[in-house]
Amino acid sequence: MSDFYQNVFEVVRQIPAGKVTSYGAIARYLGSAGSSRMVGWAMNLSHHQEVFVPAHRVVNRNGLLTGKIHFGSPDEMQELLENEGIAVENDCVIHFKELFWDPIKELL
């Protein structure tokens, strides 16, 4: 496994419960700014990872749950988010700005 994906999984794993982040933030944190799509591929591989990766805490810049369809069930992601106290409506994270967790600022 490339270090890139491993790093992505590690960052995603460090996301606190009840918080969310965006692909671009992770990509920028890894230094591969602009390659946010690779983060998405990394999430795709997260299912194959043995360790649990809270991919449901990762959403796009708009706070839209674009990758919910890649879960076991499209509703599973929303269920997980609501289970952590994150309000989700119309596939959008409510108070996304407040729940946003930037690895660059927080994790640094």
Add this chain to the structure above:
DNA sequence: ACGTTGACCTATA
């Protein structure tokens, strides 16, 4: 081997 697609983001009009 080439072309298209994809869990995206930034920039310009």
Add this chain to the structure above:
DNA sequence: GTATAGGCCAACG
């Protein structure tokens, strides 16, 4: 403020 274009790199057909 919305709309369109370009870029990025890897996987799939």
